[in-house]
Amino acid sequence: MNILPLQVNGLSKRYAANTVLAGVDLTLAAGEVLCILGPNGAGKTTLISIILGLLKADSGEVRLFGQLQAGISRSNALRQKLGVMMQIGSLSANLTVFEQCDLFSSYYANGYSAAELVALAGLEQHSKQRFGRLSGGQKQRLLFALALAAKPQLVFLDEPTLGMDVAARRSLWQQIRQLKQQGVAVVLTTHYLEEAEQLADRILVLDQGVIVAGGSPAELKALTQYKVISCHSVLDNAALLALPGVQQLNRDNNHIILHSCQPEQTVKALLLADESLHQLEVLPVALEQAFLQLTQASQTTEEQAA
Amino acid sequence: MNTAAIYRKEAWYDLISVWRTPGFVIPSLAFPTVFYLFFGVVFNSGAASAYMLVTYGCFGIMGPAMFNFAMNIASDRAHGWLTLKRLSPMPAAAYLLAKFTTSLVFALLIIVALFSIAAVFADVRLHSGQWLLLALVLLPGTTPFALIGLILGLTLSDKAAPGVVNLIYLPMALLSGLWLPIHIMPTLLQQASWIWPSYHLSQIGLKIIAMDQGHALWLHLSCLLVSSLLLALLAAWSFTRMTGAKV
Numbered sequence: 430m431n432i433l434p435l436q437v438n439g440l441s442k443r444y445a446a447n448t449v450l451a452g453v454d455l456t457l458a459a460g461e462v463l464c465i466l467g468p469n470g471a472g473k474t475t476l477i478s479i480i481l482g483l484l485k486a487d488s489g490e491v492r493l494f495g496q497l498q499a500g501i502s503r504s505n506a507l508r509q510k511l512g513v514m515m516q517i518g519s520l521s522a523n524l525t526v527f528e529q530c531d532l533f534s535s536y537y538a539n540g541y542s543a544a545e546l547v548a549l550a551g552l553e554q555h556s557k558q559r560f561g562r563l564s565g566g567q568k569q570r571l572l573f574a575l576a577l578a579a580k581p582q583l584v585f586l587d588e589p590t591l592g593m594d595v596a597a598r599r600s601l602w603q604q605i606r607q608l609k610q611q612g613v614a615v616v617l618t619t620h621y622l623e624e625a626e627q628l629a630d631r632i633l634v635l636d637q638g639v640i641v642a643g644g645s646p647a648e649l650k651a652l653t654q655y656k657v658i659s660c661h662s663v664l665d666n667a668a669l670l671a672l673p674g675v676q677q678l679n680r681d682n683n684h685i686i687l688h689s690c691q692p693e694q695t696v697k698a699l700l701l702a703d704e705s706l707h708q709l710e711v712l713p714v715a716l717e718q719a720f721l722q723l724t725q726a727s728q729t730t731e732e733q734a735a
Numbered sequence: 736m737n738t739a740a741i742y743r744k745e746a747w748y749d750l751i752s753v754w755r756t757p758g759f760v761i762p763s764l765a766f767p768t769v770f771y772l773f774f775g776v777v778f779n780s781g782a783a784s785a786y787m788l789v790t791y792g793c794f795g796i797m798g799p800a801m802f803n804f805a806m807n808i809a810s811d812r813a814h815g816w817l818t819l820k821r822l823s824p825m826p827a828a829a830y831l832l833a834k835f836t837t838s839l840v841f842a843l844l845i846i847v848a849l850f851s852i853a854a855v856f857a858d859v860r861l862h863s864g865q866w867l868l869l870a871l872v873l874l875p876g877t878t879p880f881a882l883i884g885l886i887l888g889l890t891l892s893d894k895a896a897p898g899v900v901n902l903i904y905l906p907m908a909l910l911s912g913l914w915l916p917i918h919i920m921p922t923l924l925q926q927a928s929w930i931w932p933s934y935h936l937s938q939i940g941l942k943i944i945a946m947d948q949g950h951a952l953w954l955h956l957s958c959l960l961v962s963s964l965l966l967a968l969l970a971a972w973s974f975t976r977m978t979g980a981k982v
Binding site for chain 1: 740742745754755769814815816818819821822824
């Protein structure tokens with residue numbers, strides 16, 4: 430069996446009375462993009478920091494390439510395979526793009542050369558410019574390139590497209606897809622649903638430190654299309670189950686609760702079938718408030734971007 | 736990967752990054768030279784100029800060591816740069832040695848500047864062996880101050896670091912007799928000066944030109960050694976504390 434680049438078991442972390450992570454499990458295979466999605470404050474950065482050994486977990490274990498993570502700061506071999514782009518990342522303001530790449534490429538045995546890193550960042554025109562004078566998007570691109578300096582097998586990207594415009598974001602997505610094709614395992618955190626949908630093989634939705642949902646983008650999308658329809662109706666079970674989209678039925682006398690994957694059609698048919706129907710409510714699945722917030726948030730972002 | 740190349744590049748880029756910060760370069764070089772020109776050359780001459788060459792030399796090499804370590808490490812921590820480096824295969828020693836090399840380069844520049852002023856304008860006449868010995872005392876003498884800077888850089892925020900360095904640097908210089916000769920200070924302060932590494936460094940330097948207070952060399956050397964050792968332990972502790980608890 431191949432050794433998984435990343436395995437996390439039962440990771441928990443508390444700050445005083447605040448639970449930041451509660452029993453997080455995840456695995457990541459080579460060539461897989463795992464997206465950790467969640468609103469700000471969901472615990473994404475904490476999770477990455479613990480995986481990288483920058484923070485200590487209260488319980489649970491992290492294995493990188495089968496090796497317990499406790500060794501990360503000591504294991505040069507491990508760090509030779511690792512690329513990291515953290516959310517707060519600023520380089521020495523006084524060094525130029527080329528100089529930063531030259532310095533970083535010297536750390537790795539089989540990594541990219543300085544010139545290749547400048548090209549990966551797409552900053553050939555700016556190679557003599559100091560970091561402090563780059564635009565926000567250019568800085569992000571340089572930090573992304575430095576994360577690839579090792580020609581890594583495992584890459585952590587914490588909100589890599591934060592503050593990028595639409596075009597820059599799309600070109601970074603393209604680069605992440607290329608990494609995947611090269612067999613690199615990628616952990617990506619984001620709070621853009623669209624980003625997760627575009628890139629991820631698997632999405633984990635993290636909310637208040639708990640993985641509330643996980644699956645392929647398509648599976649998750651299907652989950653959010655479920656709605657709960659609550660009403661008082663005189664229709665019998667057979668008639669209710671025959672309505673379009675109904676997957677599940679619970680009733681308490683006349684109080685009916687339906688789970689539907691096509692709520693609009695269900696409601697339309699329901700109203701036609703029972704004129705006495707009252708107290709109609711359509712509710713989101715008690716799934717994860719977080720995911721829906723994200724759906725809405727990302728829709729607004731897309732509208733703004735369009 | 737070539738480990739020697741990492742050390743070399745880390746040192747070179749630390750130096751040019753610092754060199755491109757006029758706010759660091761100008762005060763580091765100007766303060767000791769201007770002070771020495773003023774107090775050691777314009778207002779004094781002869782023996783006093785030689786005495787002050789040593790004390791302002793100590794004062795001069797302390798500043799860049801403390802400031803380079805404290806401010807740049809605090810800022811690298813604040814901006815996540817240190818985090819990225821720690822997750823890379825860069826040996827931590829390369830990072831620290833780079834900063835130390837930068838401190839040594841600045842110390843050397845200050846030594847050359849002060850020696851030139853002393854020889855040319857203040858007519859200080861020393862044997863070539865004395866000049867050389869003085870430089871060889873001052874250069875490694877940066878060590879305890881680099882360690883103080885390292886501790887501050889590992890524990891303070893980037894905003895607090897410069898202020899706190901000044902708060903330590905300037906009183907320590909004054910209380911070790913770097914501005915006013917130690918023997919004109921009140922007895923209590925003279926006794927208290929033994930806790931400052933800068934006092935011992937200046938006394939060793941003054942011994943070379945036979946203007947020290949007359950304590951044994953081994954006493955000053957052991958005090959410098961012990962204080963450096965304690966500071967190194969404190970720095971190591973600060974480092975483990977930082978890596979254990981903070982991003």
